[in-house]
Amino acid sequence: MVKVGIIGGSGYTGGELLRLLLFHPEVELTQVTSREYAGEYIFRVHSNLRGITNLQFDKPDLSKTINQCDLVFMSTPHGVSSKLTPKLLDAGLKVIDLSADFRLKNPEDYPRWYGWSHPVPELLKKSVYGLPELYREKIKNAQLVACPGCMAIVTILALAPVVKANLIDLEHVVADIKIGSSGAGAKPSPASHHAERFGVIRPYKPAGHRHTAEIEQELSQISGSKIKVSMSAHAVNVVRGILSTIHAFLVEKVETSNLWKVYRSFYQNEPFIRLVRDRKGLYRLPDPKVVVGSNFCDLGFEIDNHTGRLVVLGAIDNLVKGAAGTAVQNMNIMLGIEEKTGLNQPALHPI
Amino acid sequence: MVKVGIIGGSGYTGGELLRLLLFHPEVELTQVTSREYAGEYIFRVHSNLRGITNLQFDKPDLSKTINQCDLVFMSTPHGVSSKLTPKLLDAGLKVIDLSADFRLKNPEDYPRWYGWSHPVPELLKKSVYGLPELYREKIKNAQLVACPGCMAIVTILALAPVVKANLIDLEHVVADIKIGSSGAGAKPSPASHHAERFGVIRPYKPAGHRHTAEIEQELSQISGSKIKVSMSAHAVNVVRGILSTIHAFLVEKVETSNLWKVYRSFYQNEPFIRLVRDRKGLYRLPDPKVVVGSNFCDLGFEIDNHTGRLVVLGAIDNLVKGAAGTAVQNMNIMLGIEEKTGLNQPALHPI
């Protein structure tokens, strides 16, 4: 049993890590920290785990972490991991960081997108961008994996095949994203107040969303050319789920069947990618409703011949494939465990 | 009192017309027809009107309509109005058609977008496209007004100022639309079953939506050049409301303050357009949540300098400004009544 810890376990991502790791057959949870809830039963905060675990939150204590853990998940606010992770790495631990602190390769992107100078820029080269579908081989040997942002995961996965195949105009790529309220975290605010948040279709970040930086970084890497992504984020009336609707323009006419082959060959054998483009049924194209609770990323597309547009659709559960599920998937790869271990639950339906 | 009728009053648009017209001080409802509910109390179908009216549905009867009405709202399925309206016009009635039958000017657009040859193409020239903000003067003297589609209304209103000012690239215009379940009408289907429809972010029409035809018709008219609109429609977890997020690319750099002036001057004195772009508050940009129940169309925008993109946001209640409210607004103009009459209720908040 590998000993794993969670630093910052009281948020929604921490809760999902707990839900997954408590049932993972090859790891043992040895420490879960929370500054705010130290000493409290975990099930008081994550009430779905009542009757499942009697673990309590530990107060943060790096030396205890180093003594008790082989691998650590950093589920902390942006800016915390870059302070703690160097020490954990020095002590020989493996680290899977769910914050943004090690996602960007170019140190200058941090002041630009996060308003913040990176304290250990040399570690950015060492960290592996934790998207298994792109970097599985590198993740195997990584000591530090930076889990992507939730909107970045689905958007990169949706676009990677057509970017690699040079099928789209890189100057006019629009990602119109719809996300549930859990994406904003567990901390109450006026914007998350039920009476104000219920029923919205709220364009909360029409431009300038930080995930743009990693999407452009990764897709430019795949393309070999610089891609510009025009991203807008909207809050909609669900708790879990992201739909990324990507509007791109084809550089030449492509048949649906050929595009289908591009996606199939790019993602063949991927355990968590489902290509969804059906002739019948209610869920003929990706919809977060049928991935909620699972680690699947559903991808589909439609060609709009009228305007030469390609619409790519990607759906994930922002807390699973968008965060904790991908983190566990990375862990499995880093530890040489079968990649689907602990991640094979299907979505609940209807929900 | 002008005598008005509603042909096809049992659907959601019919219900909204009733809600508005029953309190309109200058008209009298003389006939409301429904094939399915003839003889039934209206409040059995539109239960919000219990205690408000004891009217019953009439069975459709054109000669009765002609005898009893001065002006008729056609709230019928597509294809019905084009059969009945010519007779009503011949009899001297004014007609406000809420279906698509008289929206498109080019008869060839009907087979193309609706799969259907128009039976009275000569009437297409006579009908006025019922968007008061664009055609107020023509509406004043029109005998036949074709109310626009709900998604067309908000998308045209959002883009008209920048199209007229030649600010955007007409080849790469994306309209990403999110709509509530009432937009699909009152007839149950597997897709509208609560357990399947609740919580979706469903891309139900990623390309080829019929409202594209009227959006392109009207914006091309404004521009003088042909515009192509890449439209995608999504179902989200509300009953009422549309947000249209329009992603366009600026042909040259524009300052926010100048763009603001473009919108202000285009819409000055418009009673139902609110420009929403605030520095603070939860609703700093358009969100259907704060227009529900009102005839407002909220418009706002954001410039994305990173990609040279303009994001325009438009929010309406699909049943009010998107249908019955605009229809009543048209009626007021046609009858020389003050335009806001019967339409001045604000949205309910919170809801």
Add this chain to the structure above:
Amino acid sequence: MVKVGIIGGSGYTGGELLRLLLFHPEVELTQVTSREYAGEYIFRVHSNLRGITNLQFDKPDLSKTINQCDLVFMSTPHGVSSKLTPKLLDAGLKVIDLSADFRLKNPEDYPRWYGWSHPVPELLKKSVYGLPELYREKIKNAQLVACPGCMAIVTILALAPVVKANLIDLEHVVADIKIGSSGAGAKPSPASHHAERFGVIRPYKPAGHRHTAEIEQELSQISGSKIKVSMSAHAVNVVRGILSTIHAFLVEKVETSNLWKVYRSFYQNEPFIRLVRDRKGLYRLPDPKVVVGSNFCDLGFEIDNHTGRLVVLGAIDNLVKGAAGTAVQNMNIMLGIEEKTGLNQPALHPI
């Protein structure tokens, strides 16, 4: 035009008062105060009122209130009105208090139910319990009206006819109440965080709810005997609306038609009571969905012969008939204005 003010206008009840009073033809809003938002445009807080009013919040200032207003709505937290109201009354103003400060007649009920000694117990006799259906005549001449609690309004109205007719066992009366999130006010909290509040069926107050006190006070008054009400309050996944399901036991067998007559005769000519008990249609019994936005209280019942039980159902919009609507209804009565003035909007449907 009567000059009216709102003390504490930034909450949801204040917002509803504004929505109603801004369109009321016989009053002029002369002051709306808010400690927190003084100087701010009202539409920044109540975004549905953007384009409707350019009023700003005033900072609280009693002498200004006295100078500028003839009648004042107290929409303040419990405990505030009992300090301010005596001064307003002394200055000759009429006061409609939406807080609990003047609802209970017995001063000892305040320490018992509110944990708080009443500072001006002598005023409790002077205040009239503001339920027009019970106290219309007294309200006409009242200087101080205490608007009932939202759950109390619907529960009292549902039970009054059968209590007066001595039809039910007064020892076993259960009021099982379901309410939307707006009932908890505008202030965010962990319990109101969308991700935690969405989808709940949460028994947040199974026993000991404060509205029990006024329900028992009023129904005991009607009965002449002491009634005990067993009340439980649940939070459900809507923003507006209350359904009160009252389970009572019949003291003798009663026919449905006779019970119907009891309700009809009790509420004949009441402008805002609808008796709902239909043979067909989706809304055969009261459901808050079809009262949202209106001042109606829908009442219905069913007899359960199996157990000798009477189920009475009452549905209101907690912010309208449950608060601001009843307050305006009281104002109309106090001012000798036709009682429905400003309150005749039907519910929105569907919503």
Add this chain to the structure above:
Amino acid sequence: MVKVGIIGGSGYTGGELLRLLLFHPEVELTQVTSREYAGEYIFRVHSNLRGITNLQFDKPDLSKTINQCDLVFMSTPHGVSSKLTPKLLDAGLKVIDLSADFRLKNPEDYPRWYGWSHPVPELLKKSVYGLPELYREKIKNAQLVACPGCMAIVTILALAPVVKANLIDLEHVVADIKIGSSGAGAKPSPASHHAERFGVIRPYKPAGHRHTAEIEQELSQISGSKIKVSMSAHAVNVVRGILSTIHAFLVEKVETSNLWKVYRSFYQNEPFIRLVRDRKGLYRLPDPKVVVGSNFCDLGFEIDNHTGRLVVLGAIDNLVKGAAGTAVQNMNIMLGIEEKTGLNQPALHPI
């Protein structure tokens, strides 16, 4: 591997059985029938199972069932199982019936509550009421198990301890039940149309609900005296989940700590009963939100000294503990498999 079949696999209960059984380590699914979808891929109907199974629906064929299965789940409309089950039993198969056909012991209860004469009343004695917490020993050796109704499960489990301990008045027991839309099944209807079903608090069965029969049967059995249950069912705005709020009257004063002991001792070692009555946290009492997707039944209570009332609260996921989960739990017991096998997933949170 035990070979199991599902007769009637296209509904929501069938979907949940599939979700659970496809991951159950000790059974093999050998037949899943559907009259409507015969030949169709299961994932077209249960879209959450896409990528999980390539099984197709079989057309109903009893001889094939008999050849291929050791144990069969009947997930059929009421009235079907009583025709098929006798033949399956004769062929030696074990049957777990999720319909109402074998729940009631007294044949006369069928015409009374279901309007229907039972065709094989002699089998009613043979069938075991499939509530493991009450009948675990009998289930072990049963050939035919009748799974209880969803509302019956949670209501019986909530009341059993206090009924057994003779603590409540058996004449005044109220069960006020709130349920999500999945409880009404997968077939669309006007009442389930999203625009009509969203946001309701609809008292759809204030009296006379059929589950009353089994609740009274089982609780009377426990009590030794006849109990009368006054049940009302309400539809609320969620897809999954039941909260049963039971209002009972204590025959004598009881301390909270003693009542706690009554529940603890009744349910000690029960794997799926959680007693929830916490001092802090958002979920201090049962709420379906934190059981969704799990097989837990959360139970809690509060004593209302003011009226001598006991409020018992029970929360389940209607499709899991309320149907498929209990069915699998029964299967495990019948087959001598560890009872929690295949059922240990916690709820998703937040959702």
